[in-house]
Amino acid sequence: MARIPVAQRRRDFIEAAVEVIAAHGIDGATTRRIAEQAKANVAMLHYCYDSKEDLFADVYTFVAGKYREVIEGSDPHTTLPEAARQILRGVMECYLESPSFTAATFELVSWARRQHGDRGIAVYDQALDTVRKALREASAGDSVTPELIDEVAYVLATLADGFGVNWLTYGDATVARAQMEINCSVLDTWLTTRLAAVPAKA
Amino acid sequence: MARIPVAQRRRDFIEAAVEVIAAHGIDGATTRRIAEQAKANVAMLHYCYDSKEDLFADVYTFVAGKYREVIEGSDPHTTLPEAARQILRGVMECYLESPSFTAATFELVSWARRQHGDRGIAVYDQALDTVRKALREASAGDSVTPELIDEVAYVLATLADGFGVNWLTYGDATVARAQMEINCSVLDTWLTTRLAAVPAKA
DNA sequence: GCCAGTGTTAGTCATATGATCAAGATCGAT
DNA sequence: ATCGATCTTGATCATATGACTAACACTGGC
Numbered sequence: 001m002a003r004i005p006v007a008q009r010r011r012d013f014i015e016a017a018v019e020v021i022a023a024h025g026i027d028g029a030t031t032r033r034i035a036e037q038a039k040a041n042v043a044m045l046h047y048c049y050d051s052k053e054d055l056f057a058d059v060y061t062f063v064a065g066k067y068r069e070v071i072e073g074s075d076p077h078t079t080l081p082e083a084a085r086q087i088l089r090g091v092m093e094c095y096l097e098s099p100s101f102t103a104a105t106f107e108l109v110s111w112a113r114r115q116h117g118d119r120g121i122a123v124y125d126q127a128l129d130t131v132r133k134a135l136r137e138a139s140a141g142d143s144v145t146p147e148l149i150d151e152v153a154y155v156l157a158t159l160a161d162g163f164g165v166n167w168l169t170y171g172d173a174t175v176a177r178a179q180m181e182i183n184c185s186v187l188d189t190w191l192t193t194r195l196a197a198v199p200a201k202a
Numbered sequence: 203m204a205r206i207p208v209a210q211r212r213r214d215f216i217e218a219a220v221e222v223i224a225a226h227g228i229d230g231a232t233t234r235r236i237a238e239q240a241k242a243n244v245a246m247l248h249y250c251y252d253s254k255e256d257l258f259a260d261v262y263t264f265v266a267g268k269y270r271e272v273i274e275g276s277d278p279h280t281t282l283p284e285a286a287r288q289i290l291r292g293v294m295e296c297y298l299e300s301p302s303f304t305a306a307t308f309e310l311v312s313w314a315r316r317q318h319g320d321r322g323i324a325v326y327d328q329a330l331d332t333v334r335k336a337l338r339e340a341s342a343g344d345s346v347t348p349e350l351i352d353e354v355a356y357v358l359a360t361l362a363d364g365f366g367v368n369w370l371t372y373g374d375a376t377v378a379r380a381q382m383e384i385n386c387s388v389l390d391t392w393l394t395t396r397l398a399a400v401p402a403k404a
Numbered sequence: 405g406c407c408a409g410t411g412t413t414a415g416t417c418a419t420a421t422g423a424t425c426a427a428g429a430t431c432g433a434t
Numbered sequence: 435a436t437c438g439a440t441c442t443t444g445a446t447c448a449t450a451t452g453a454c455t456a457a458c459a460c461t462g463g464c
Contacts, residue, residue, distance in 0.1 A: 003430060003441055025316055027229040031422060041443060046423065103315070106367075110312060113305070113370050114227055124371050154368070154381055155388055161367040162360030165308075168315050169326050179356055186357055186392045193391040205410055205461065233453065246411065248454065 009048050010058065012038045017059045022103035026111040060123060063105055067127040070094045076137050081191045083138030084152055087131055088187055091160045092180045095167060102164050128153055148194075155190065159183045211250050212260065214240045219261045224305035228313040262325060265307055269329040272296045278339050283393045285340030286354055289333055290389055293362045294382045297369060304366050330355055350396075357392065361385045 004012075016038035021029045031052050035042045049055040074086035095102040105123065112121045131153045139149070163183050167176040206214075218240035223231045233254055237247045251257040276288035297304040307325065314323045333355045341351070365385050369378040 006441080009441090023316060025227070025229060025313070027227060028316070030420080032420085042422085043424080043443060043445095044441085047441075052422065106312060109367070109371055110308060111227070113373075114225060114230070121371055151384055154384060157368060158364030158381075158385060158388075159360060160364070162362070162364035165311070165363040165367070166356070166359060169311055169323055171315075179360075182353060182356060183360060185396075186360075186388065189395040190388045190391045194387075208410085211410095232451080234451085243412065244453085245413080245455080249410080254453070 006048055009038075009040065009044065012040070013045060013048060013055055014058050014062050017055060018062070018104045019100050021059070021107050022100040026107050059104075060108070063101070063108065064123050064126050066094070066101065067091075067123070068130050071127065071130045071134055074134065076134070078138050080135060080139035080142070080144060080152070081188075081195065083135055084156060084187060084191060085184065087134060088156050088159055089180070089184060091156075092163050092183065095160075095164050096173065096176055096180065099168065099171065103168055106164060106168065128157055131156055151194075152191070155187065159187055208250055211240075211242070211246070214242070215247060215250060215257055216260050216264050219257060220264070220306045221302050223261070223309050224302040228309050261306075262310070265303070265310065266325050266328050268296070268303065269293075269325070270332050273329065273332045273336055276336065278336070280340050282337060282341035282344070282346060282354070283390075283397065285337055286358060286389060286393060287386065289336060290358050290361055291382070291386060293358075294365050294385065297362075297366050298375065298378055298382065301370065301373065305370055308366060308370065330359055333358055353396070354393070357389065361389055 013034060017029060017034050020033045020037050024030075024033060031042050031045055034055070035045045038045075045052075045055070049058075070090045071087055073090055074083060076083075078086070109121070109124050112123070132149055135149050135152055136144075160183075163176070163179060166179060170176075215236060219231060219236050222235045222239050226232075226235060233244050233247055236257070237244045240247075247254075247257065251260075272292045273289055275292055276285060278285075280288070311323070311326050314325070334351055337351050337354055338346075362385075365378070365381060368381060372378075
């Protein structure tokens with residue numbers, strides 16, 4: 001009987017939950033399945049968490065945290081277009097790296113829309129906000145309008161989401177890599193044109 | 203007691219199913235809920251359809267049909283960029299017009315990924331294929347490589363999917379309209395640059 | 405008044421769920 | 435070696451919900 005401290009067990013359950021949500025959807029993510037995935041047992045799950053809800057709360061913060069990590073990971077001392085590029089690439093790379101994370105996130109957001117519960121929308125919202133903040137910091141010098149920041153953030157989200165849906169649907173990493181490049185070039189061409197339209201608006 | 207012929211009833215059930223799938227996900231789309239939404243009862247559903255599966259089959263073809271309709275709706279005698287523009291706008295307009303259809307489609311595709319069952323992926327696949335065909339027809343004269351067609355089709359899908367996710371998540375039609383315009387301009391700038399790179403490749 | 409198509413009520417049966425418990429196993433400090 | 439705290443387990447509960455059905459009731463044309 002391998003004795004594992006509760007803290008580690010909790011982490012295991014969170015990871016397992018992500019995996020199960022990716023594979024079976026939120027509704028299919030039952031305590032039994034999660035326990036099995038975590039190589040534990042239903043009673044163990046309730047030993048670590050009072051309820052399924054409690055576990056899921058941890059899953060939300062885990063997912064949100066990973067987004068923050070990836071988005072803030074880009075170096076802050078750069079230009080707006082460079083920051084945008086890095087964020088988009090970072091997120092897509094992260095999706096590519098972990099299909100389960102990607103799928104779980106999409107399930108979460110989709111589930112949040114159905115329920116009125118705002119936790120899942122919060123994930124999307126927080127991520128977008130982090131993006132905006134990062135973009136704002138990168139373009140600190142060249143007074144850029146908040147509207148433009150919003151626009152860039154939205155385009156980033158769109159390209160990342162579109163990439164995610166396609167990658168999840170087809171599941172072919174080679175194809176996905178190619179499409180990652182396409183998305184980057186789409187962002188690039190649009191950004192140059194868009195920024196040229198508002199040139200160094202002092 | 204309003205007597206309604208079976209054919210009409212079937213149509214009602216299909217529409218009801220779309221609504222329920224949008225609101226509760228595929229797993230939450232139970233016969234009870236669908237029947238209730240269709241202002242009928244479970245037994246009536248089984249009077250029109252042998253099984254839930256049978257009804258769902260009709261739902262798939264309904265959704266796939268709507269995509270084909272929208273995509274092929276654009277007039278065929280035009281240029282590649284114009285066709286691309288029209289398709290993207292058409293699809294986004296269609297999403298905007300019917301959130302339930304949009305949500306149901308995304309649920310379907312997501313569900314298809316989870317199951318191994320290919321029916322949902324088929325919807326995505328068919329739609330992409332229809333797009334490719336439409337683009338090919340539009341650019342019939344100016345010998346365009348199949349690779350370029352694929353690329354444009356993918357970008358269209360990405361922008362449409364990204365739009366869909368955002369629109370579903372926030373549900374604000376005013377915002378969505380603005381973002382529709384942004385997506386169109388993204389497509390435009392990218393397409394011009396992309397096509398300029400391969401100028402009239404005779 | 406009959407009969408085929410249409411509509412309803414009230415169930416059956418099977419399965420899966422989240423949650424909990426009592427009992428045991430293991431460990432670390434004393 | 436012992437003892438309390440920490441982990442682990444299989445079994446069980448109460449309940450909800452699912453798809454599907456059987457048997458009966460209404461309607462309207464003939």
